Amino acid sequence: MNPKKNKYNSYDDDVIDISEQDDWTRLQRDEKVEEATSLSSILDLSDETELTVTAVQKLKKPKWRYRIVFDQYSIDVHEDIMIKYRMLQGAVFSKSDLEDIVSADELQQTYADALSYLARKPRTSYEISIRLREKGWGETAIVSSIERLSNEGFIDDTAYAQQWANQRVKSKAKGKLWVKQELRQKGISKPLIEEALNSISEDDEFESALQLAIKKWNQTSGERIDKQRKTGSFLMRRGYSGSLVSRVLREVDQDNTT
Numbered sequence: 378m379n380p381k382k383n384k385y386n387s388y389d390d391d392v393i394d395i396s397e398q399d400d401w402t403r404l405q406r407d408e409k410v411e412e413a414t415s416l417s418s419i420l421d422l423s424d425e426t427e428l429t430v431t432a433v434q435k436l437k438k439p440k441w442r443y444r445i446v447f448d449q450y451s452i453d454v455h456e457d458i459m460i461k462y463r464m465l466q467g468a469v470f471s472k473s474d475l476e477d478i479v480s481a482d483e484l485q486q487t488y489a490d491a492l493s494y495l496a497r498k499p500r501t502s503y504e505i506s507i508r509l510r511e512k513g514w515g516e517t518a519i520v521s522s523i524e525r526l527s528n529e530g531f532i533d534d535t536a537y538a539q540q541w542a543n544q545r546v547k548s549k550a551k552g553k554l555w556v557k558q559e560l561r562q563k564g565i566s567k568p569l570i571e572e573a574l575n576s577i578s579e580d581d582e583f584e585s586a587l588q589l590a591i592k593k594w595n596q597t598s599g600e601r602i603d604k605q606r607k608t609g610s611f612l613m614r615r616g617y618s619g620s621l622v623s624r625v626l627r628e629v630d631q632d633n634t635t
Contacts, residue, residue, distance in 0.1 A: 419450050420479075422472050430468045433459070454478060455485045487518035491526055501534050502527070503564020538565045538573035546577050550589045553582060555616020579621075586617045586625045594629050605630060 419428075428447035436442045441456045445464045454464065458481050462474070470478070487509055494500060494508050502523050509519045526532045538560055545551040545559065553574050560570045593608045605626055612622045 419447075419452065419475055420472070424472055426472050427469050428471075428475070430464055430466050430470070433464065433466055452479065452482075454482045455489070458482045458485055483515065483518050484521055487514040488522040488525060490514070491522045492531070495526070495531055499537055499540075500532070501537055501563045501565060502532055505532065506564075534565055535569055535572070537563075538569045539576050542573040542577055546582055546585050550585050550615065552586065552612070552616030552618065552621070553577065554618060558616070582617070583621060583624065586612055586615075586621055587628060589615065590625045590629050591632075594633065601630070601633075 422428075428450060430445055431448055432444075432446035434444040434446065436444060436453065442453055443456060443459045443464075444451050444453050445459065447470075452475070458464075458478060461481070462470075462478055464470075464478075490512055491505050491509060494505060500508075505526070506519055506523060509522065514522075523532065541560065541563075542553075542556050545556045546553065551559075557570055557574060560573065565573075590608050590612055593611050594604050597604045597607045599607075608629065609622050609626055612625060613619065617625070
């Protein structure tokens, strides 16, 4: 038997009606409500207004979201928010309740977007904040999400900076000056940058520059003075300090004159 069509439903695959289900894991055939009412339509109601849930619809996309219908009004919320506030058919909510629910849902969505962005690779707090602003989330929700992610261990700018510095110097042959600029662009604070760079020993940076210099020297044609100039300039562009470059050039020059 086809489901009974009402003013909230049309036969579509976007939404599953679970209004009459005691167990949310058992879902009926697909039905769809109208598009969610704009938030301003609900928030423009008087403070004394109370709305009764007349239908609960499970959205197929995006995942974990539900449409809560109050006669001619409706809002979309995450499953966690629906459960937390027990948004079941017949439940009554005031305007103040709905304002709290909308705020909680924004926090949940912001957090979910941040987690999705982090799933690709580690990020700094600054990078995540920029991403969330680009997606249009409010500053309060962004700050809350960053704090939550930090508390849960998903964000750690100190560990990120140290791992980045170590990997860039030892594996990518970049000098500390280069790495310092990269970390600045990633929004790492000055104290954390200094801490990360100090964790890289002078010997490690020297060895990194030396191997790079040997390769560049051997690839460079011309007289010895030309090799020194071109190799030195190359190392400086890679972010090695002038004093370290001088040490490296002396080492390379000595090896090639003995």
